[in-house]
Amino acid sequence: MKTIAIRVKINGEAKEWIIAPGDLLLDVLRREGYWGVKRGCETGECGACTVLVNGRPINSCLLFAAQAEGCDLLTIEGVAKDDTLDPIQEIFLEHGAVQCGYCTPGMILCTKALLERNSAPTEDDVRDALAGNYCRCTGLRKPIEAVLAAAEAYRANGGKKTARAVKARAR
Numbered sequence: 001m002k003t004i005a006i007r008v009k010i011n012g013e014a015k016e017w018i019i020a021p022g023d024l025l026l027d028v029l030r031r032e033g034y035w036g037v038k039r040g041c042e043t044g045e046c047g048a049c050t051v052l053v054n055g056r057p058i059n060s061c062l063l064f065a066a067q068a069e070g071c072d073l074l075t076i077e078g079v080a081k082d083d084t085l086d087p088i089q090e091i092f093l094e095h096g097a098v099q100c101g102y103c104t105p106g107m108i109l110c111t112k113a114l115l116e117r118n119s120a121p122t123e124d125d126v127r128d129a130l131a132g133n134y135c136r137c138t139g140l141r142k143p144i145e146a147v148l149a150a151a152e153a154y155r156a157n158g159g160k161k162t163a164r165a166v167k168a169r170a171r
């Protein structure tokens with residue numbers, strides 16, 4: 001089988017992967033141990049496989065891994081720092097926006113991308129940002145509330161998202 005090497009930066013680390021030209025990014029990521037990238041519909045509908053590619057949410061089931069050559073990838077494994085959850089993760093927990101957790105990596109990554117480009121989203125903006133992420137457990141109401149609370153905390157802290165700031169605003 002023909003193989004090719006691709007180089008990516010993923011969660012801050014430089015990696016080289018040997019792949020087949022037709023490999024999907026979803027399959028390569030899971031093969032490489034990034035199991036937070038979930039396999040759902042595999043047709044671009046559910047958002048469970050979302051990763052950030054150069055800061056933009058992408059359904060990894062729809063992207064050939066070869067197309068990620070030279071890109072900066074972020075998966076949920078790169079969001080927490082050691083044992084410290086990202087404030088967005090904390091606020092999702094505090095708002096009851098995580099139940100089975102299957103959709104959660106994609107939601108967190110979409111939220112990070114949203115707040116990087118728009119720290120004052122309206123509820124409609126949040127609905128748009130999460131439109132590609134299906135949650136069978138929460139019905140989306142709690143994730144929307146969590147994203148709005150995370151945005152408020154983000155703004156209150158001048159864009160520096162600290163756990164303390166998020167917790168203080170969540171009470």
Ligand code: FES
Nearest residue numbers: 040041042047061
């Ligand atoms: S598995 Fe990729 S969008 Fe559902």
Ligand code: FES
Nearest residue numbers: 099100135136137
């Ligand atoms: S928390 Fe279960 S699918 Fe969203």
